[in-house]
Amino acid sequence: MQKITPLVPALQSNWLMLHVSMMMLSYATLILGALFSTLFLLIVYLANWSKTKEINTQQILTTNVNSLPQHKINLLNKLDRWSYRTIGIGFPFLTMGIISGAVWANEAWGSYWSWDPKETWALITWIIFASYLHARLTKNWQGEKTAWLGTFGFFIIWICYLGVNFLGKGLHSYGWIS
Amino acid sequence: MVWDNFQNLLVNSLFGISLITTILYWFSLAIPEIWFFSKTSVIGSIFINFIILGILTTRWIISGYFPLSNLYESLLFLTWCLSTIQIFEEYKTNSKIISLSYLSFIDRFFDINFTN
Numbered sequence: 001m002q003k004i005t006p007l008v009p010a011l012q013s014n015w016l017m018l019h020v021s022m023m024m025l026s027y028a029t030l031i032l033g034a035l036f037s038t039l040f041l042l043i044v045y046l047a048n049w050s051k052t053k054e055i056n057t058q059q060i061l062t063t064n065v066n067s068l069p070q071h072k073i074n075l076l077n078k079l080d081r082w083s084y085r086t087i088g089i090g091f092p093f094l095t096m097g098i099i100s101g102a103v104w105a106n107e108a109w110g111s112y113w114s115w116d117p118k119e120t121w122a123l124i125t126w127i128i129f130a131s132y133l134h135a136r137l138t139k140n141w142q143g144e145k146t147a148w149l150g151t152f153g154f155f156i157i158w159i160c161y162l163g164v165n166f167l168g169k170g171l172h173s174y175g176w177i178s
Numbered sequence: 179m180v181w182d183n184f185q186n187l188l189v190n191s192l193f194g195i196s197l198i199t200t201i202l203y204w205f206s207l208a209i210p211e212i213w214f215f216s217k218t219s220v221i222g223s224i225f226i227n228f229i230i231l232g233i234l235t236t237r238w239i240i241s242g243y244f245p246l247s248n249l250y251e252s253l254l255f256l257t258w259c260l261s262t263i264q265i266f267e268e269y270k271t272n273s274k275i276i277s278l279s280y281l282s283f284i285d286r287f288f289d290i291n292f293t294n
Contacts, residue, residue, distance in 0.1 A: 004241045011247055020246040021255065028259030032267070039275070078271055086263070165249075 015104035022097035023122075029090030030129060030157055036083035037150025040076060044144060047072055066082055083150055084136055091129050096123055109171065118172040121160040128153045185236040192229045199223055207274050223265055230258040230270065 101119070102112045113119060132149045135141040164170070199222030206215035234254060237245040245251035268274070 004237060006241075007243050007247055017244055020252060021244075024246070024252055024255045025259050028256055028263060032260065032263055075273065075275070078273060082267060082271060086267070171191060 010108065013104065013108070014098040015100060015107070017042065018099045019097060019104055020165060022093055022100060026090050026093035026097050027157060027161055029086050029093060030125070031154065033083050033086035033090055034150045034154035035077045036086065039152060040079045040083065040147040041144065043072065043076060043079070044147075056145075076143075080147070083147070087129055087132055087150065089151075091126075091133060094122070094126055094129065098126060105171075116170040116172060116173065117164045117167050118160070119169055121156070121164050125153065125156050125160050128156050181236050181240050185233060185240070188229055188232045188236065188285070192233070195222060195225050195229065199226060205273065210274070216243065219274070220265075223261065223268070227261045227265060229256065230261060234258060259270065 020120075101122075105114065106112045128149070132146060133154060135146055135149060164172075199219060202215055202219040202222055205212075206219045209215065234245055235256075237251065244256060
């Protein structure tokens with residue numbers, strides 16, 4: 001796979017560079033944004049867990065962010081803000097990647113959208129992160145609730161990038177070990 | 179042939195430097211008082227970025243197209259994007275814990291690299 005081979009005829013197009021680099025940029029930014037969300041949840045839950053252990057009460061574990069020490073709240077605020085920012089950058093990249101892919105598909109295969117597994121999962125990823133941004137903007141969600149959405153999106157991206165290829169079907173077969 | 183050897187050298191040095199940088203990041207997180215670790219870890223991550231850029235460029239020179247055509251090459255580009263954003267955001271947020279999570283992805287690249 002590391003061997004350098006001449007480009008297969010199907011990929012000899014200027015769209016290759018635009019489409020794949022946009023998709024990779026969006027994967028990178030969305031993965032990082034989703035990782036911030038995961039880290040947010042991890043810190044909230046670990047901090048609360050160690051606190052309840054210290055006090056040794058029989059209470060149900062409540063994740064109240066306001067009862068944490070100040071330096072942890074600062075870190076959590078930072079993570080929350082940067083998760084939003086990074087996903088906010090990644091989402092336009094994903095949109096451009098999908099659109100450029102559709103235009104290329106129209107040129108090469110004759111239709112804009114053919115419900116290939118990769119395309120379907122890219123659409124699912126797009127919907128998940130669209131709902132993340134919508135929850136932020138219109139419902140004023142923040143902190144833990146959006147962090148759960150972001151963490152969910154993290155797994156969806158990996159299914160889209162690697163998992164789909166295990167099916168071994170579809171038109172995007174060059175993106176795998178061969 | 180010269181470029182092939184050069185690329186091989188870059189891949190091997192990337193392995194060494196990312197290993198050392200990961201360890202430096204762990205130390206800088208565990209012992210934040212020591213100035214040495216927090217400085218060298220940043221330098222290490224900048225080195226990683228340039229080495230991946232070097233690998234991409236040599237592949238471009240050898241093959242004549244920008245390397246995006248299969249899993250290996252797209253993963254290479256993905257790690258480069260991750261590394262760039264990591265450096266930028268570590269600088270902006272001034273927080274080490276954020277960077278450490280990315281380095282594990284550079285390790286994913288090696289999983290692919292050594293499976294053949």
